[in-house]
Amino acid sequence: MLKGKTAVVTGGSRGIGKAICLKFAENGADIAFLYAGNTVKAEETLKELEALGVKAKAYQCNVADADAAAAVVKEIVKDFGGIQILVNNAGITKDKLVPMMKAADFDAVIDTNLKGVFYMIKGVYPLFLKQKGGKIINISSVSGLTGNPGQANYSASKAGVVGLTKSVAKELASRGVCCNAIAPGFIATEMTEALENDALKEAIPMKRFGEAEEVAKLALFLASEQSDYITGEVIRIDGGLAC
Amino acid sequence: MVFEKIAKMLAEKLECDEADIKLETEFGTLGIDSLDVMELLMNLEEEFGTEIEMGENKINTVGDLVKLIESKVA
Numbered sequence: 001m002l003k004g005k006t007a008v009v010t011g012g013s014r015g016i017g018k019a020i021c022l023k024f025a026e027n028g029a030d031i032a033f034l035y036a037g038n039t040v041k042a043e044e045t046l047k048e049l050e051a052l053g054v055k056a057k058a059y060q061c062n063v064a065d066a067d068a069a070a071a072v073v074k075e076i077v078k079d080f081g082g083i084q085i086l087v088n089n090a091g092i093t094k095d096k097l098v099p100m101m102k103a104a105d106f107d108a109v110i111d112t113n114l115k116g117v118f119y120m121i122k123g124v125y126p127l128f129l130k131q132k133g134g135k136i137i138n139i140s141s142v143s144g145l146t147g148n149p150g151q152a153n154y155s156a157s158k159a160g161v162v163g164l165t166k167s168v169a170k171e172l173a174s175r176g177v178c179c180n181a182i183a184p185g186f187i188a189t190e191m192t193e194a195l196e197n198d199a200l201k202e203a204i205p206m207k208r209f210g211e212a213e214e215v216a217k218l219a220l221f222l223a224s225e226q227s228d229y230i231t232g233e234v235i236r237i238d239g240g241l242a243c
Numbered sequence: 244m245v246f247e248k249i250a251k252m253l254a255e256k257l258e259c260d261e262a263d264i265k266l267e268t269e270f271g272t273l274g275i276d277s278l279d280v281m282e283l284l285m286n287l288e289e290e291f292g293t294e295i296e297m298g299e300n301k302i303n304t305v306g307d308l309v310k311l312i313e314s315k316v317a
Contacts, residue, residue: 126281126285129278129281129282129285130282130285171278172278174278175278
């Protein structure tokens with residue numbers, strides 16, 4: 001489905017990002033993934049990708065750093081010869097009630113989750129414009145659509161991603177570039193490990209957390225030509241949580 | 244020389260006569276949108292082997308673009 005394409009996935013060493021890397025690789029895409037700092041996990045993921053017979057490379061990069069993001073895009077283009085798919089998945093949480101949330105907690109989450117997406121899009125923008133095509137998939141969150149207590153910073157960043165997605169979609173629609181967002185609910189990853197309990201599952205109409213692979217399947221659809229007429233869309237994948 | 248190059252590129256893109264493109268011609272009147280100008284700018288970067296920081300300058304007319312390129316190439 002993605003043969004001959006190069007996909008860049010931020011936050012690709014674990015969780016949803018890793019599942020997306022593997023799903024894309026299974027479908028023939030070469031993978032350049034970014035990770036913040038966990039070299040051990042990154043190397044594990046890299047091995048799994050290479051075992052699938054595609055070209056893969058891991059790049060340590062903090063997407064919240066505008067210069068680092070711009071530089072890594074250039075490096076990837078040099079290594080892979082081009083980029084056709086960008087998945088902005090890297091995200092962090094610093095959950096606290098508002099009175100306890102320091103300005104620095106707010107800034108850190110906005111810097112990675114929202115500005116990081118902007119910097120990466122800025123990096124691929126001229127490439128996609130020139131090649132008159134490309135797929136941008138931003139991982140937002142149900143939290144950004146409905147809000148969530150303790151996540152003022154996170155939900156603000158994820159709501160920001162929705163607006164960013166729609167603006168970029170409109171800017172580049174005439175050039176055949178699609179930009180969409182995925183809004184996952186509770187997905188079983190390290191990020192949500194501490195949250196997984198029966199009361200929470202009870203609140204989800206499907207009574208279970210989602211699997212990272214389920215999000216990856218949706219990302220595959222949005223990265224493939226099956227979704228060529230879809231842009232500026234936000235798709236929830238949450239077991240009915242926010243419907 | 245920069246102007247001639249831009250005029251030629253525009254004439255090719257728009258399938259019009261190079262003579263119809265003047266320094267004071269506004270891109271809007273040529274039916275060229277801001278993304279087209281960006282594309283043009285990228286092609287010129289390649290042509291002249293220079294890098295131009297985008298977003299700093301307002302480019303409304305062919306002359307604006309010529310001035311910008313000349314400032315980088317000179």
